[in-house]
Amino acid sequence: MSSHLFSPITIGGVTLRNRIAVSPMCQYSAEGGSATDWHLQHLGSLSLSGAGLLILEATAVEAAGRITPACLGLYSDANEAALERVVATCRRWGNARLGIQLAHAGRKASSKVPWQGGGPLAAGEGAWQRVGASAIPFDDRVPAPEPLDAAGLLRVRDAFAAAARRADRLGFDLVELHGAHGYLLHSFHSPIGNRRTDDYGGSAENRMRFPLEVAAAVRAVWPREKALGMRITGSDWIAGGLTTEDAVVFAGALERLGLDYVCVSSGGISPEARVAVGPGYQVPFAAAVKAATGIAVQTVGMIVAPTQAEAIVADGRADCVALARAFLDDPRWGWRAADALGAEAPCPPQYARSRPALWPGAALRS
Numbered sequence: 001m002s003s004h005l006f007s008p009i010t011i012g013g014v015t016l017r018n019r020i021a022v023s024p025m026c027q028y029s030a031e032g033g034s035a036t037d038w039h040l041q042h043l044g045s046l047s048l049s050g051a052g053l054l055i056l057e058a059t060a061v062e063a064a065g066r067i068t069p070a071c072l073g074l075y076s077d078a079n080e081a082a083l084e085r086v087v088a089t090c091r092r093w094g095n096a097r098l099g100i101q102l103a104h105a106g107r108k109a110s111s112k113v114p115w116q117g118g119g120p121l122a123a124g125e126g127a128w129q130r131v132g133a134s135a136i137p138f139d140d141r142v143p144a145p146e147p148l149d150a151a152g153l154l155r156v157r158d159a160f161a162a163a164a165r166r167a168d169r170l171g172f173d174l175v176e177l178h179g180a181h182g183y184l185l186h187s188f189h190s191p192i193g194n195r196r197t198d199d200y201g202g203s204a205e206n207r208m209r210f211p212l213e214v215a216a217a218v219r220a221v222w223p224r225e226k227a228l229g230m231r232i233t234g235s236d237w238i239a240g241g242l243t244t245e246d247a248v249v250f251a252g253a254l255e256r257l258g259l260d261y262v263c264v265s266s267g268g269i270s271p272e273a274r275v276a277v278g279p280g281y282q283v284p285f286a287a288a289v290k291a292a293t294g295i296a297v298q299t300v301g302m303i304v305a306p307t308q309a310e311a312i313v314a315d316g317r318a319d320c321v322a323l324a325r326a327f328l329d330d331p332r333w334g335w336r337a338a339d340a341l342g343a344e345a346p347c348p349p350q351y352a353r354s355r356p357a358l359w360p361g362a363a364l365r366s
């Protein structure tokens with residue numbers, strides 16, 4: 001029987017050869033927002049992973065929107081030029097379609113990189129002013145963010161659109177807006193991060209307004225024949241926070257704006273949240289969104305085994321899967337999955353002799 005996971009899918013105007021994505025993963029290895037040689041080798045390798053889609057890490061649309069000083073950005077000509085080399089390498093030698101996640105860290109910005117302990121940067125460490133929906137700090141170690149005023153909302157919205165234009169020029173096939181994990185767009189949508197009393201706070205309609213304005217602004221500049229999606233929240237995992245019903249409503253609104261897919265993640269809005277992590281723990285959120293809307297749905301989180309990924313797609317709980325840590329552990333995860341499911345993963349000709357089908361009787365000549 002043929003594999004559902006390895007069947008092609010068209011999202012927006014982009015056809016992916018299979019339903020496996022490398023999930024966005026911050027590398028904390030940029031300089032001034034610009035990609036380095038780390039990105040070249042990391043992404044170059046993952047562009048050969050067998051996944052149909054490789055989505056670059058959360059990439060800040062303005063300098064203040066970086067989580068850490070070492071986060072990737074796409075807010076300057078220098079950032080664009082540095083990424084061009086990486087994208088050109090992946091396109092020339094790799095075989096995955098390329099996406100980029102555009103992000104603003106909001107009140108979670110100005111942090112140390114994880115291997116320097118995480119947490120807020122001190123003043124002497126280059127800390128900068130965080131912005132947010134409301135003056136509510138993420139936790140008691142962090143100063144309260146400056147709530148975005150009308151001019152700030154326009155600036156950030158336009159920064160998302162400008163970064164999308166740069167991503168288009170660079171030749172990306174897909175843009176994913178980061179609307180989850182407690183960052184700026186999520187902090188507007190969630191009642192936990194948003195206590196505004198203007199048109200951007202209070203009712204669900206008001207709390208969705210800013211993320212939807214950003215999505216519309218990007219849709220207006222991002223070509224129709226390319227794919228546009230958003231990573232959204234299936235649960236805040238905290239009383240009074242976003243629920244799966246909110247995700248369904250939000251995904252429906254994004255679909256009406258012309259977005260092509262959502263990736264349903266969860267958590268990150270508060271250190272108080274209690275996340276019930278386990279294999280495929282976010283799949284039910286994706287399944288609920290898929291059942292209630294017509295937008296393509298990606299699921300992510302603790303998907304590790306090829307048979308597990310195959311079952312999720314075959315059962316119709318999601319259209320495609322994204323994996324993060326499994327690809328760090330095994331950058332050829334897609335090849336292993338193809339072997340396990342009797343399917344074929346793309347393999348560069350330089351490595352073709354490593355594929356099991358070619359072993360029997362094959363002479364190991366150079």
Ligand SMILES: Cc1cc2nc3c(=O)[nH]c(=O)nc-3n(C[C@H](O)[C@H](O)[C@H](O)COP(=O)(O)O)c2cc1C
Nearest residue numbers: 023024025026057058300301302303323324325326
């Ligand atoms: C090193 C690392 C960096 C991450 N960076 C991002 C990111 O930039 N954007 C994002 O939406 N999620 C990020 N995540 C979350 C992953 O994309 C994914 O949703 C999460 O790890 C669950 O999937 P997994 O169980 O397959 O690892 C990151 C995860 C890891 C392990």
